[in-house]
Amino acid sequence: MAKNIRVLVWNENIHERENPVVREIYPNGIHGCIAEALRIDNQLQIRTATLEEPEHGLADETLDETDVLIWWGHAAHSRVEDVIVDHVLKRIWQGMGFIALHSSHYSKVFKRLMGTSCSLAWREAGEKERVWVCNPAHPIAHGINRCFEIANTEMYGEPFAIPTPDEIVFISWFEGGEVFRSGCTWKRGNGKIFYFSPGHEMYPIYFNPSVQLVLRNAVRWAAPDAERWIDSCPQISISEAREPLEQKGPRMHEEGEEGLR
């Protein structure tokens, strides 16, 4: 893959500003930490955006230049404007990858993609988590040998109210006795979606080398592998149907898109 993958790391950036414990862990914000972790892969081109920017940093010109969007939100899901949510959804359907992290299971975008409540059980007790690979064959698990550990984490537990995932990459084991489908994939329209649960703001989880590896893998996996799908609801006339097929109908793809990978 010659061209870079353009990644936008979005963070609501509230706990880091309001909670000194979180600020100490993430002085550059969770988005800053993730961005740095991704820059290790020199095929990735990284930018960040936060809630407080105009249009939450998700203006059309920005999304035009985004192949994969990473999302971290928790305290301010309701402050994300519906019109921005609609724009992001449209981009995902066209092919932009979307990676939802941790408490973003309750973000507007993720809930709209799933069509379910996305609820889960939880406990904040700093316990140990083991993240197991269910599918060693999956590109997102590349380089992880069977499992990795997070020393202190918030527990997220089943039942997780999601539609059946296309593939389950990771399932987590918790010291306190629970389990959770912690790495799941879906496709909506042309967009690949990955949910990854580790990442509570009170622990330095995005500094964990295995978590960072998973994020780099996930970005490459979620990058578009096809033309953009410009969605429409075309009316096809009978005369069009009878025309030679080569000239028929509205094109579904944009002109000038470059080829497959």
Next chain:
Amino acid sequence: MAKNIRVLVWNENIHERENPVVREIYPNGIHGCIAEALRIDNQLQIRTATLEEPEHGLADETLDETDVLIWWGHAAHSRVEDVIVDHVLKRIWQGMGFIALHSSHYSKVFKRLMGTSCSLAWREAGEKERVWVCNPAHPIAHGINRCFEIANTEMYGEPFAIPTPDEIVFISWFEGGEVFRSGCTWKRGNGKIFYFSPGHEMYPIYFNPSVQLVLRNAVRWAAPDAERWIDSCPQISISEAREPLEQKGPRMHEEGEEGLR
């Protein structure tokens, strides 16, 4: 199954009032025609509701007594209030069956369940449609022998922008040369969902005996087969985790629900 299945047939009921052609075909409304078709099965208890009623006829007390909701909309999707959409979604997640008909692919409820654009190609030319059974084993296809025909129909064609269905029950063939996944199932939370494309208002499609049979089958298939799932996002304390499991945690199900089937 001893107890009745309580069905609510919802219709926006606009074309029937505004267009004399449609009114002549459906003097009692599309909902009236479907209701009559369902009453042939004496295990089904049928009511109807329309857009113009208070709360669109979908008040909480009504949904409390609904096992399966059938939906027909076209001209007034945007007039369905978001708060009602949220109520309907919640009921589906708890276990209420949902059957979306024809142009309801663009209804707010269906789009929210799918998480995609739900677009399709279309042509109104009164052409012939053959509805093929892809899965003779499926309860919704019960009694249909390989395929059935609709003499005059609106063409709905691929690409249909939906997530991969759990099962495809029907695929349609059109005289003009197109195909369409015309009968598809999904599950969201505890709710079973069926989309069935035949049903353009300008043709008497809901009088077709095979279409009526499919609707009766679909209602039985979509009826809840489990307890209601009262969704929450429970916080589990460590002490709860250490309690004997029999007493542990918030219950996920309602008390007093009757058993399986």
Next chain:
Amino acid sequence: MAKNIRVLVWNENIHERENPVVREIYPNGIHGCIAEALRIDNQLQIRTATLEEPEHGLADETLDETDVLIWWGHAAHSRVEDVIVDHVLKRIWQGMGFIALHSSHYSKVFKRLMGTSCSLAWREAGEKERVWVCNPAHPIAHGINRCFEIANTEMYGEPFAIPTPDEIVFISWFEGGEVFRSGCTWKRGNGKIFYFSPGHEMYPIYFNPSVQLVLRNAVRWAAPDAERWIDSCPQISISEAREPLEQKGPRMHEEGEEGLR
């Protein structure tokens, strides 16, 4: 559901005869213990069969009268005749339910249904297992409140080499630190399939009331809900294609089959 569900509990019945520890736990065989647990539901009609019987107790006349087949095997997978495996597969495709227990992940029938290697990680250390409900809405989890415990069990761990299940009903947590997709469903042809991992022969797991409840639920879930699908590869002539559709083509279903549920 007025008519009984006819269940056949199949067991290779080797450990019980050769190992005194197992014989003491299961004096009537694992199949005897499971049969007794199922008889609590008086809508179920229960028979048993074992490897050593002629045709392994799976003659055509027996399968004719079987709605759901439960399978336990471990030491003698290779001794199950291929011709019997083919007969069982054919019945499943027609609609017979199939429940594979514990080490039957490596049975010929289950591997043929999955199309994968069905390997897993394992450890025999008598450790504790917690079986979590992932999908409280699923009929197989009916009556289980969030999770149940098995005091001593063999660990089965990820990665479990199966195709993505249609639904994951249970995921297990193990004291030693592993996780496992312990209750999964698929459909092949008209047959519903459930794999359930608890059941090592060295512990009295099939006496556990929650395990027994799951088995009763699973039998009801796996029972056929449609006509038998008599599979064929029909050649359709053009003249048949032009006949009125009502008389067209070979029927896919058997005559005289009773209706849906």
Next chain:
Amino acid sequence: MAKNIRVLVWNENIHERENPVVREIYPNGIHGCIAEALRIDNQLQIRTATLEEPEHGLADETLDETDVLIWWGHAAHSRVEDVIVDHVLKRIWQGMGFIALHSSHYSKVFKRLMGTSCSLAWREAGEKERVWVCNPAHPIAHGINRCFEIANTEMYGEPFAIPTPDEIVFISWFEGGEVFRSGCTWKRGNGKIFYFSPGHEMYPIYFNPSVQLVLRNAVRWAAPDAERWIDSCPQISISEAREPLEQKGPRMHEEGEEGLR
């Protein structure tokens, strides 16, 4: 993707030798025609193999150097040795792509991967087929604008007895009135699988430029995107479970495998 994708085109090569009509269409065999079509993509490295070669041309050394295996069979499915089928399955589970063409729906390998009967309806009448794109976003449909036509084809019709595909890329429309899921994907273990129905030996279908484009796209899609998954059923001791996780357990991947893409 710097390195070449190594493709093996396998053909039973019987009709071409025994039937003068077929020989005239495919003087170099169906495999020869497909090989030539693939060589247009200079990232692909193409070899062919046929039934009559020792080990059917599928010896271990050959499979060692195969990333994607294309399969065409019809008259001699039963002559493919079971031991070779087992070797091919193992390679697919490890990550080799597998593309089954036309009548290979009844090949031993495909049936073993699906776990169903794989039956379908059919008619040989030289009628017209329109292959519709269901999923314009899919890499296999890259460059196809809504649909393409095959002037003369054998009809393959529903019901097609397969498990629900992961994605349906194409659905075909036939002049005689049938429909068929003509392009479907699945994953088994680490292997990507694509079934594509066009290709009856009595018509020059593999010379059709759109069919050739689909085959080139499918090869790129099916190429492994991860390490090989060396399947096993590892026993994990308690002491291993307690070791630091970095050193723990048998590795699932081969040493020295190069990285992702």
